[in-house]
Amino acid sequence: MLSDFVSFTVQGLFLGAAYAIAASGLVLTYATTRVFNLAHGATSMVMAFIYWQLHIGSGLPTWLSLVLVLFVIAPLFGIVLERVVMRGLGDAPVSVSLVVTVGLFVFLVGLAQQFWPADKPRNIDYFFGYDSFPLFGVRVSYHYVITIVLSAIVAAALYMLLNRTRTGTAMRAAVDNKELLELFGANANRVSMLSWAIGSQLAALAGILLVSYTGLDYYTLTFLVISAFAAAMLGRLSSLPLTYAGAIVLGLASAYFPGYIHGGPLIQTGLQSSLPTFMLFAILIFVPQVRLRVGQVKGILAANVPTRQRTLVSAIGLLVVCLIVMPFLDPTNMLRLGIGVAYAMVMLSLVLLTGYGGYVSLAQFTFVGVGAAVVAKMDTTSPLAILFAVLISAAIGALVSLPVLRLTGLYLALATLAFGQLMDKLVFQADFLFGFGGTLQAQRVSLLGYNFNNTRSYVVLMLLVFLLMGAGLLVLRRGPVGRLLIALRDSPAACGTLGLNQRWFRVAVFSASAGMAGLAGALLAGLQGTVTPVAFATLQSLPLLLVAVVAGVTSVSGAFLGGLLLMLLPVIQATIPSLSGLVFLVIGVGAILLGRDPNGLVNVLFKGLRQLEPHLPLPPRLRALTAGPPAPAAEAESVPEAQVAGHGVA
Amino acid sequence: MALLEVTRVTVRFGGITAVNDASLSVDLGTITGLIGPNGAGKTTLFNVITGLQSPTSGHVRFKNDDVTKATVNHRAKMGMGRTFQRLEAFGSLTVRENIQVAREIHAGARNWFSFRKDPKVDELIEVVGLRRYVDHRADSVPTGVARLLEMARALAIEPKLLLLDEPSSGLDEAETKGFGKLLQQLAADGCAILMVEHDMDLVMGVCDLIHVLEFGKVIATGTAAEIRGNRAVQAAYLGFSDAAGIPIPDDVAAEATAIIGAHSASETTMTLPAVETERR
Numbered sequence: 001m002l003s004d005f006v007s008f009t010v011q012g013l014f015l016g017a018a019y020a021i022a023a024s025g026l027v028l029t030y031a032t033t034r035v036f037n038l039a040h041g042a043t044s045m046v047m048a049f050i051y052w053q054l055h056i057g058s059g060l061p062t063w064l065s066l067v068l069v070l071f072v073i074a075p076l077f078g079i080v081l082e083r084v085v086m087r088g089l090g091d092a093p094v095s096v097s098l099v100v101t102v103g104l105f106v107f108l109v110g111l112a113q114q115f116w117p118a119d120k121p122r123n124i125d126y127f128f129g130y131d132s133f134p135l136f137g138v139r140v141s142y143h144y145v146i147t148i149v150l151s152a153i154v155a156a157a158l159y160m161l162l163n164r165t166r167t168g169t170a171m172r173a174a175v176d177n178k179e180l181l182e183l184f185g186a187n188a189n190r191v192s193m194l195s196w197a198i199g200s201q202l203a204a205l206a207g208i209l210l211v212s213y214t215g216l217d218y219y220t221l222t223f224l225v226i227s228a229f230a231a232a233m234l235g236r237l238s239s240l241p242l243t244y245a246g247a248i249v250l251g252l253a254s255a256y257f258p259g260y261i262h263g264g265p266l267i268q269t270g271l272q273s274s275l276p277t278f279m280l281f282a283i284l285i286f287v288p289q290v291r292l293r294v295g296q297v298k299g300i301l302a303a304n305v306p307t308r309q310r311t312l313v314s315a316i317g318l319l320v321v322c323l324i325v326m327p328f329l330d331p332t333n334m335l336r337l338g339i340g341v342a343y344a345m346v347m348l349s350l351v352l353l354t355g356y357g358g359y360v361s362l363a364q365f366t367f368v369g370v371g372a373a374v375v376a377k378m379d380t381t382s383p384l385a386i387l388f389a390v391l392i393s394a395a396i397g398a399l400v401s402l403p404v405l406r407l408t409g410l411y412l413a414l415a416t417l418a419f420g421q422l423m424d425k426l427v428f429q430a431d432f433l434f435g436f437g438g439t440l441q442a443q444r445v446s447l448l449g450y451n452f453n454n455t456r457s458y459v460v461l462m463l464l465v466f467l468l469m470g471a472g473l474l475v476l477r478r479g480p481v482g483r484l485l486i487a488l489r490d491s492p493a494a495c496g497t498l499g500l501n502q503r504w505f506r507v508a509v510f511s512a513s514a515g516m517a518g519l520a521g522a523l524l525a526g527l528q529g530t531v532t533p534v535a536f537a538t539l540q541s542l543p544l545l546l547v548a549v550v551a552g553v554t555s556v557s558g559a560f561l562g563g564l565l566l567m568l569l570p571v572i573q574a575t576i577p578s579l580s581g582l583v584f585l586v587i588g589v590g591a592i593l594l595g596r597d598p599n600g601l602v603n604v605l606f607k608g609l610r611q612l613e614p615h616l617p618l619p620p621r622l623r624a625l626t627a628g629p630p631a632p633a634a635e636a637e638s639v640p641e642a643q644v645a646g647h648g649v650a
Numbered sequence: 651m652a653l654l655e656v657t658r659v660t661v662r663f664g665g666i667t668a669v670n671d672a673s674l675s676v677d678l679g680t681i682t683g684l685i686g687p688n689g690a691g692k693t694t695l696f697n698v699i700t701g702l703q704s705p706t707s708g709h710v711r712f713k714n715d716d717v718t719k720a721t722v723n724h725r726a727k728m729g730m731g732r733t734f735q736r737l738e739a740f741g742s743l744t745v746r747e748n749i750q751v752a753r754e755i756h757a758g759a760r761n762w763f764s765f766r767k768d769p770k771v772d773e774l775i776e777v778v779g780l781r782r783y784v785d786h787r788a789d790s791v792p793t794g795v796a797r798l799l800e801m802a803r804a805l806a807i808e809p810k811l812l813l814l815d816e817p818s819s820g821l822d823e824a825e826t827k828g829f830g831k832l833l834q835q836l837a838a839d840g841c842a843i844l845m846v847e848h849d850m851d852l853v854m855g856v857c858d859l860i861h862v863l864e865f866g867k868v869i870a871t872g873t874a875a876e877i878r879g880n881r882a883v884q885a886a887y888l889g890f891s892d893a894a895g896i897p898i899p900d901d902v903a904a905e906a907t908a909i910i911g912a913h914s915a916s917e918t919t920m921t922l923p924a925v926e927t928e929r930r
Contacts, residue, residue: 480754480762487740487751494738494800497700498755498807499726 003137008259009252010135014144016251017151018210020244022224023231024158025202031238032171032195033082034090036410038101038362038417041225042108043200044207047074048221049116051208052124062127069204078200082193085592090192093489094409098360099549100592102542105222107588112218114581122216124208147209154202155244162240171195219539226418230280250279274425277418284415285403305482311474315467318560322463326456336567338459338527341466344563345520347548348469348556353513354545355554356477358489359506360413362541363400363420367393367514369428369536371521376440376531383445386522393518394511401510412510420538428533439532442525455527462523469516470556485509543569543584546591552600561602653678653842654699654811659708661694661866668694669705670866676811681833681843683853685877686863687886692846693735695863696813699844700732701725712811731809733800735816735846741789745799748788749774752806770806778802778832794820798829805836812836814845818852830856854878862886 026040037043047069055065085104089097116122126143133140162168170191206228207221214220227250234246257272306314322337329337346368353359374389400419404411444452452458476482484505488495492502525531547566552558573583594600652675661669669691676682684692697703699710701722709718717725740748753768754761775781778798783791788799797817804812818826826849833856837843847853853860854874862870862877864886870877877883 479765480751483743483747483751484754484762486742487748490740490742491738493702493722494734494740494803495755496702496722497726497730497732498752498803499723500755501721501723 004259006136007138008255010138010140010144012252012255013248014147014251015254016248017148018206019227019231019251020151020247021154021202021209022206023228023243023247024154024240025199025206026225026228027232027235027237027240027243028158029195029199033086033192035086035097036101037199038098038225039104039108040199040203040228041222042105043077043203044224045218045221046108046112047204048207048211048216049112052122052216056122056124066208069208070201074200074204075197078197079193081200082196086196087189087192093358095354095358095360098410098413099545102362103546103588103591106542106546106584107592109218109222110581110584110588114585124212124216126212143212150205150209158240167191167194223421226280226421227276229414230276230283233280233283250276274422277422280418281403281415284411305474305477311471314557315471319463319467323460326459331455334455334459335527336571338455338462339524340564340567341459341462342520342524342527343566344560345466345469345523346517346544347559347562348466348473349513349516349520350545350548350553351556351559352473352516353509354548356482356485357509359409359510360545361513362413362417362545363538364517364544365536365541366420366423366538367397367517368521368524369423369533370396371518372442372525372531372536373440375522375525376442379443381443381446381451383447386445386519389522390515390519393521394515397514398507398511401507417538420541424538428536439530442529442531444526458527462527465523470559474556543587546587550587550590550594550600552602554599555602558600558602652676653713654844655711656695656699657709657711659695659698659705659710661698661703662706667866669698672863672866672868674861674868674871676842676844678842679837679840680858681837681845681856683857683860684844684846684863685853685860690863691866692863693815696732696815696846700730700813726807729810730813731804731807731811732813733797733804733815733817737793737796737800739788739796739799742787744785744787745780745791746771746775746784748799749802749806752803756807774802774805777805792820794825797821809841811842811844814843816846816848818847818849826852
């Protein structure tokens with residue numbers, strides 16, 4: 001009994017120590033630069049691959065490979081990252097910095113897939129192989145001991161750096177007030193560069209220590225970011241000692257759990273792998289409310305909201321174009337168009353949430369999956385199935401956003417990531433809860449006795465639903481709700497002092513967005529006739545968000561373009577398998593580049609068209625319809641100061 | 651009973667005491683000024699009153715209810731409106747939309763799906779004189795206009811108590827005069843106004859009662875005439891205190907009075923009125 005306990009404890013301490021190293025890197029970069037690096041785990045993963053390449057691939061000795069990764073490649077990576085991607089991102093809205101780090105996340109996964117294709121198993125042994133020494137009757141691996149000792153050294157080194165050096169003082173000052181720090185002559189850019197370098201180093205160290213335990217693949221280490229985040233949340237993303245405590249608790253829990261709690265597969269695989277997520281939610285519920293920040297008047301540039309007339313013309317135009325194209329599509333491509341339209345509906349849910357509201361969901365495909373699963377489980381052609389799918393998705397959306405009600409957008413986004421992981425492990429990829437062993441059958445809806453057995457008619461139905469959703473969204477945007485969404489993003493404090501209960505407003509918006517995604521899932525299930533859970537994995541939600549932003553997440557037309565682009569990705573990957581990783585690289589880079597302008601490609605496209613328009617032979621009536629509304633902002637800029645001062649007060 | 655009562659409020663940030671045992675009250679239909687040097691804790695006190703900052707100790711009572719623990723939006727619904735020193739206009743919306751949103755929040759969720767026009771929006775635009783700017787984005791108008799916009803927005807929720815944080819900065823002399831008239835009109839209509847302001851002409855001209863804050867403490871309370879002559883106030887504005895018993899030379903006192911109120915320096919320098927002085 002005692003030997004069991006010792007063996008679990010040692011294993012738990014090992015895991016906790018490694019989590020602590022990863023989490024302290026996350027906290028360091030977040031606290032000093034206000035950018036939460038979602039790609040922290042992905043950095044660990046890529047560094048572990050590089051270590052494998054040097055050590056096993058090129059046969060370099062262990063010590064040399066370690067020195068190269070930890071003291072040359074990782075810090076250099078961090079510095080380049082800070083210089084090229086992250087600088088100034090801390091002052092941007094949370095939605096922008098999240099999109100950029102998700103872009104980096106997908107980029108790094110794509111990089112790993114491109115350079116180290118999954119064609120052969122790659123293994124890294126424990127340090128000193130399986131050498132061990134006896135302790136209370138169990139063998140303790142040297143690797144575990146090294147990890148625990150290194151973790152303590154990292155803690156001591158960070159303490160010394162932050163409390164005993166000038167640079168450390170500057171780093172701590174950067175947490176409170178960057179402007180003030182610069183006034184006192186410290187170089188804020190150097191401070192942020194240093195913290196990214198150290199952050200990457202710690203990610204690399206954690207990755208290398210864990211990789212022999214977890215195995216070398218694209219995702220296990222990448223999702224280490226959730227464990228690290230759970231630990232860091234105990235320290236509220238600022239206290240390193242509490243972060244260490246959180247990591248050790250998490251490590252011990254994940255070691256004791258399978259050792260002492262026995263049960264069916266639900267307990268064994270499901271709950272155990274979801275421990276970090278549960279811990280995260282538990283902590284989020286008890287984190288006190290954040291204070292509303294009072295700042296400066298700074299609007300964002302949003303796409304123009306089209307007039308009613310223009311909306312109608314565009315909708316009819318899109319429908320007509322699709323109807324003309326459809327007869328030329330073979331069944332495969334017809335199905336693809338349908339999938340594209342379904343994705344476009346999901347993108348619409350992001351237009352509401354991210355484009356208008358400024359919130360980020362990292363698990364939008366999970367809600368699509370919920371909608372699809374409900375339709376498949378209800379197994380009926382009645383439209384009620386679709387209604388239920390929408391309501392259940394919306395209800396689950398409300399439940400997810402409830403615990404983070406009092407917190408800022410960053411926590412909402414991370415809670416969705418944790419939720420997506422939870423659903424993957426407990427619902428979608430396990431057969432014990434919903435009988436999802438593989439594929440479910442789904443029936444197409446029938447309306448007023450009409451069965452949409454013909455795929456073309458069903459795609460037309462989907463297109464109509466998309467257009468109705470888009471038009472509805474625009475009506476909402478022009479009215480009070482739209483103004484409220486923008487107002488809340490511009491100044492939460494002012495909305496509060498005007499009497500808005502932001503908590504419930506936020507839950508309502510998130511829930512509506514989840515319901516829209518659920519509707520897309522319900523229709524998608526009918527289109528394909530089958531529901532495969534893998535299609536709704538959390539990992540799918542990240543490219544979704546990125547493509548939405550790249551295409552343009554502030555407009556309905558952007559959503560349509562994004563839906564088609566997202567549908568084309570797997571088509572490209574299937575056509576040219578050697579480029580499968582490259583596709584992710586391209587989206588990742590696209591998001592990093594375009595993340596700061598959420599109006600996206602579609603905006604660029606429309607601008608180009610508008611410049612072309614005067615040269616096109618269009619009848620004047622049509623021209624009047626397609627012309628955009630005048631921009632009042634431009635007019636305002638031309639008001640001279642002298643004139644402004646002369647206005648009267650009643 | 652006063653409309654607003656702040657009782658012994660203290661706010662500490664780490665080692666700094668921003669507001670130190672401050673008490674004040676505001677009555678219906680009056681204009682109350684809150685003055686003091688920069689960093690005296692005026693805005694922090696505003697944040698405590700409106701609920702953006704919870705006090706370390708002390709109580710806030712509004713309409714005879716203890717609202718110390720109430721949320722920001724609950725206090726707004728009870729009838730507290732405010733403007734911000736560092737502007738908080740909705741930058742991506744036009745001036746008209748800013749006021750519209752405020753009316754819509756005030757109307758409540760039931761009315762968010764109707765598209766009826768609210769005549770009060772145009773009325774407010776006229777009241778503060780923003781007609782020229784209605785279609786401009788709020789992040790593109792000059793500071794003075796944005797302050798008036800915040801004022802109109804605060805009025806949109808039909809407040810019983812209006813808290814104004816430096817409302818006249820960015821306005822010229824004529825505009826400030828007009829603004830003072832507007833405040834008096836609002837007070838005459840029954841609204842209570844608490845105002846943080848650096849323009850002493852405006853404060854001395856319109857305020858029925860003035861509280862002076864220094865280092866987070868209320869060091870004096872009184873009418874304009876009383877405040878002008880108060881030595882502690884004079885000292886506060888010159889950056890040193892006569893608390894230690896060092897007498898203030900008359901020429902210094904005169905200079906301080908010139909800062910606090912230039913108009914009637916000669917009649918007030920020599921009087922020491924019976925006001926509540928510091929409790930150090």
